[in-house]
Amino acid sequence: MSGHGKPIPMISHRVTGLQGTAEVPGDKSISHRALILGALSVGETVVTGLLEGQDVLDTASAMRAFGAEVTRDDDGTWHVHGVGVGGFAEPGQVIDCGNSGTGVRLIMGAMATSPITATFTGDASLNKRPMARITDPLALFGAHAVGRAGGRLPMTITGAADPVPVRYTVPVPSAQVKSAVLLAGLNAPGRTVVIEAEATRDHTERMLAGFGAEIITEETGEGRVITLTGQPELEPQSIIVPRDPSSAAFPVCAALITEGSDVLVPNIGLNPTRAGLFTTLREMGADLSYENEREEGGEPVADLRARYSPDMEGIEVPPARAASMIDEYPVLSVVAGFARGMTVMRGVKELRVKESDRIEAMATGLRANGVSVEDGPDWWTVEGRGAGGVPGGATCASHLDHRIAMSFLVMGMAAKKPVSVDDGGPIATSFPIFEALMGGLGADIRRA
Numbered sequence: 001m002s003g004h005g006k007p008i009p010m011i012s013h014r015v016t017g018l019q020g021t022a023e024v025p026g027d028k029s030i031s032h033r034a035l036i037l038g039a040l041s042v043g044e045t046v047v048t049g050l051l052e053g054q055d056v057l058d059t060a061s062a063m064r065a066f067g068a069e070v071t072r073d074d075d076g077t078w079h080v081h082g083v084g085v086g087g088f089a090e091p092g093q094v095i096d097c098g099n100s101g102t103g104v105r106l107i108m109g110a111m112a113t114s115p116i117t118a119t120f121t122g123d124a125s126l127n128k129r130p131m132a133r134i135t136d137p138l139a140l141f142g143a144h145a146v147g148r149a150g151g152r153l154p155m156t157i158t159g160a161a162d163p164v165p166v167r168y169t170v171p172v173p174s175a176q177v178k179s180a181v182l183l184a185g186l187n188a189p190g191r192t193v194v195i196e197a198e199a200t201r202d203h204t205e206r207m208l209a210g211f212g213a214e215i216i217t218e219e220t221g222e223g224r225v226i227t228l229t230g231q232p233e234l235e236p237q238s239i240i241v242p243r244d245p246s247s248a249a250f251p252v253c254a255a256l257i258t259e260g261s262d263v264l265v266p267n268i269g270l271n272p273t274r275a276g277l278f279t280t281l282r283e284m285g286a287d288l289s290y291e292n293e294r295e296e297g298g299e300p301v302a303d304l305r306a307r308y309s310p311d312m313e314g315i316e317v318p319p320a321r322a323a324s325m326i327d328e329y330p331v332l333s334v335v336a337g338f339a340r341g342m343t344v345m346r347g348v349k350e351l352r353v354k355e356s357d358r359i360e361a362m363a364t365g366l367r368a369n370g371v372s373v374e375d376g377p378d379w380w381t382v383e384g385r386g387a388g389g390v391p392g393g394a395t396c397a398s399h400l401d402h403r404i405a406m407s408f409l410v411m412g413m414a415a416k417k418p419v420s421v422d423d424g425g426p427i428a429t430s431f432p433i434f435e436a437l438m439g440g441l442g443a444d445i446r447r448a
Contacts, residue, residue: 009448010405010424010435012412014392017260018441022251026051026241027269028430030299032059032102033179033207034239036110038080039068040087040186041211041234047078049241054429055100062107065091066118085234086187090116094154097122099355099400099429102176104153105134109180112143113163113187121154125355125400125426131155133172134180140166141184165190165230169222172350173323175200175273178226182208182215188230197223200323201273206298210237242269242301246327247431249277250406251441253331255306256286257338257414259388263441266303267296276325277332278304284312284339310387312339319347326350330362330407336382337371337390338414349378355426356399365396365408369419393417402426406434413443420448 026049036059038045050056060070060078067089069081083089088111095118097104104120108131111118121127132151139145142160147153165188170177178194182204185192205226208215214229248268255263270278270290281288287307294301314336322345325332329345336343351358359380363373370391372383392415398405405421412419424447427434435445 005425007423008425009420009422010409011418011420011446011448012409013418013444014415015258015413015442015444018255018258018263018413018443019261020263020441022263022265022437022441024243024247024251024265024437025053025431025433027244028053028055028246029102029201029203030207030241030269031056032106033203034241035059035063035070035080036106036183037207037211037234038236039063039066039082040085040110041082041236042084043082043236045080045082045236046238047080047241048076050078051241051244053432054098055103058096058098058100059103059107062095062097062103065093065095066111082234082236085231086114088114088116091118094119094121097126099123099126099426101126101129101355105131105176105180106183108134108157109138109183112138112157112159112184113141114159115161117156117158119154119156123400127153130353133174133177137166137168137177137181138184140168141188163188165192167193169195173198173200174350175204179204182226182228185228185230186213186232190230192228192230194226195222195224198320198323199224199273201271203271210298211235240296242296242299243267245269245274245277248304249328249331250410250431250434251438252288252304252306253335254410254413254438254443256281256288256309256312257335259308261306261308263306264303265306267301268304270300270302273324276321277328280315280317280321280325280332281335283315284335285309286312314339314341314343314382314384316344317346322347322350327403330358330403331410333362333366333380333382334407334411336384337366337411338387339384340386341384343382343384344379345381346379348380355401356404358401358404361397361399361401361404362407365394368394368396369411369415388414388416390415391417392419395420395422398423398426400426402430406431409445
């Protein structure tokens with residue numbers, strides 16, 4: 001089961017000439033943060049371009065449960081009337097975060113320094129994911145968590161009645177952990193410091209500054225040091241959410257491997273902590289260009305143009321780039337199958353604990369479709385078969401993971417035989433218009 005109802009099998013057939021403009025949804029990471037920081041500000045925050053996937057809708061519901069007023073106009077504009085830092089009310093029901101690891105971890109951080117208790121749960125996939133990486137640093141503030149074995153949901157957190165600021169070094173690159181600690185630090189007196197050896201996506205830092213928090217980022221011998229002064233009065237904002245680079249990855253990659261394609265993907269956020277996939281594709285020889293580069297809401301933005309690229313070659317992706325493209329490795333591995341030579345991906349152990357074990361899920365599906373893959377604890381390699389050379393023909397398990405499902409459907413557009421997934425239902429969590437958007441470009445995706 002998908003956790004979203006009855007499984008929805010899908011099949012993707014070979015096509016040629018994907019053409020048109022792909023209006024992908026708003027950025028999921030920024031959408032979550034806009035709702036949470038809007039709820040922690042005093043006054044009305046207005047958000048346009050919000051991703052209305054289930055993950056973000058679950059975060060909106062959670063903010064209502066903590067006392068914020070969250071509404072949507074008919075034109076898709078969202079309004080968040082916040083309760084201020086430290087103003088969260090104790091929710092009267094269990095907080096169900098569905099499939100969203102980002103949502104649950106950021107919300108845990110936001111409530112962990114208020115003297116309230118909340119219980120969190122999710123779907124079957126989320127309830128398998130580790131939460132100790134969040135609850136361990138939150139305990140340093142004085143919060144207390146009780147969950148299932150292995151630090152898994154359902155989990156009850158009692159926030160700190162007298163929180164103290166912390167200095168925390170993030171043990172593995174994780175924007176979710178960093179962000180949870182910073183959000184907890186908002187209601188702690190004094191200065192909370194987060195140190196990360198490898199830079200991860202910095203949407204939280206940028207948005208905190210936009211809401212008026214005093215936050216300083218420095219590059220030191222320890223790594224990136226982020227210092228947040230606690231107990232600010234956050235000022236409501238008008239936020240235009242850039243379009244999601246992780247969603248843009250799918251029409252971009254589909255165009256690169258599908259013969260005769262030319263696709264424009266406008267208004268994509270190109271935050272350097274998120275754009276690693278596009279850098280990697282260009283290094284492989286992809287015909288991928290940035291047009292109309294600009295800045296919106298403190299985030300760099302451009303229009304991406306992707307054209308069929310039959311001469312791509314495998315490369316070794318620098319491990320240091322992993323944090324900036326961790327969600328894009330599944331679809332990159334599909335592109336690698338259509339390149340010439342070996343693509344090597346290292347330093348990616350985080351993929352083992354995403355919505356699924358993404359390395360295992362992709363390796364199994366790629367092999368079933370005729371692509372050679374080797375993998376280890378934190379690495380994998382794909383032996384490319386060249387343009388049009390992937391046999392296809394298999395049904396792949398999505399493992400309740402939206403990115404796995406979409407990656408294999410992209411493969412089917414260029415493989416010799418159709419590629420199926422056992423359940424495309426989870427796609428709605430992050431990219432609810434995926435089928436319609438890809439169909440509008442010329443893809444042939446059918447519900448089986």
